[in-house]
Amino acid sequence: MIRDIRRLGIFDIKNILLKKEITATELTKIYIEQAYRYNPEINAFITISEESALIDAKKSDEILSKSPDRIRPLEGIPIAIKDIFTTRNIRTTCASRILKNFVPPFDATVVNRLKDAGAIIFGKLNMDEFAMGSSNENSCFGPVKNPFDPERSPGGSSGGSAAAVAAGLTPASLGTDTGGSIRQPAAFCGIIGMKPSYGRVSRYGMIAFASSLDQAGPMTKSVRDCAILLESIAGNDPKDSTTLTTPVPHYTEWIEQMPENPSIGILDPDYFKGINEEVLNAYLETVKLFQRLKIPIIEIELPHIKYAVAVYYLIATSEASSNLARYDGVKYGYRTHEFKNLKDMYKRTREEGFGDEVKRRIILGTFALSSGYYDAFFRKASLVRRLITSDFYKAFSKVSTILMPVTPDVAFKLKEKIDDPLSMYLSDIFTIPVNLAGLPAISLPAGLNKENLPIGVQFIGRPFDEHNLLSLAALYERETDCMKILNGVRL
């Protein structure tokens, strides 16, 4: 049983804990030991929170052994999360030099909710600095390696989460998705990643990148685990006024049933010109699968999505330039050692504390918001954002779900795109439109290419329709046995 622990997800682990085949403490020790053993090869962990994890595990063991009526949904399950979520008394770096020694005095709401559900937070996972990147190469702790091929990127920005889940170093994880940062690494690492609707999950304590786009979501090895995690973290939070009060459906029940009146929207192949042939074929195979299942397939149009990357890199950078103004070396975080005066201290602190990509985005955002350029750049992007969103709403009047590839290609090699930011940005072309419109979407494995690299496919849903999206994803998972691709993991 212990031999196969790396293959297990949340649901499987819960079962062995309930059957008392293992204790939460033994399990946590195994995950911590694995993290130490494999991290030199994969670089997925930034921090391993051994001490607090073992204290939490002991509490779970008490409940598991003495109070079966108090057992919670994630009781005793070790989980490592992206290092963007603040964790009380556990270092939270956002993979930035500027926060390298930051120990928050509070938990993010999602962390609180995981803990309240009984989860044991045992590690903080690597990512692109401030979630800015698509390859994980922008981390001040160095890049994460893709478990299918260590020469390749695991994707980003939640690359540490995706790689750790695929390699079995955590049963599941939480990531964040501003322009594809859950779905793209999930696709590159052969796992499931879900970006909920904007407003479904609290952003309190999630270090801000672009506030109108950021959402936290599950990264898992099964649709069931995805439903379990989303159910635990979703819902209104008084500390985030953008979280809706709409009740959270029982996602774990929805995955047991068929989606309500499903119909699938597909785009004309012209939209996919220039994408990798095997990625396109995997997408077309998915369309055929739903045809066989007698789910209506309807062609839709999204005429403005070709502008999404341009819109996104104006809006996200503008919001980032404002959000990152707080890092000034005064209240917390890094401060430069040599400076002439206060202004010089700010400038040098930020020069030394931020990496190149973060600086580039702050500069671009400052430009788009600055006097003389605001109307032509930030405002124009906000207008086109409306058109992109309207396209989606029109499509959703005809179909319940839109099917799209996740990425134009499979995982690229490390260093391949790092000197060409625009080419890196364009790799997010199919994920970005979803964030601009605030929609939920789930990325699922759609097989391996000839080089044994995972391909992903995404289902995009109507706002707050995560339950139907998960139900359709569960159907897809049953029909395709898509998670068997994790047998291809080389680590």
Next chain:
Amino acid sequence: MSKIEIDDRLLDHLCNLSMLKINKEDYPRFLSQIQKILDYMAMLDEVNTDGVVPMFGGIEFPPVIRMDIPQEPLTRSQAIANAPSEKEGLFGIPKIIE
């Protein structure tokens, strides 16, 4: 939007606005990368946005309000625990009045 040329002067100005410093030897690299991105963004010029209302939020719904109930705040020592410089329980900064 038309064509925007980003040069040393504009980059100086943006660094100043955003309290950033970039090494002079890195200027050519930053300028060419940002120029390439801005050139790409010029495609937005072709979109007719007459009569369109800008979208600034993630999803549009009425703001969710809550009762104004006082919560337990951080203690002074918790609030200051991460400060790079602390003096007598206060955040320390360099002298600002010469």
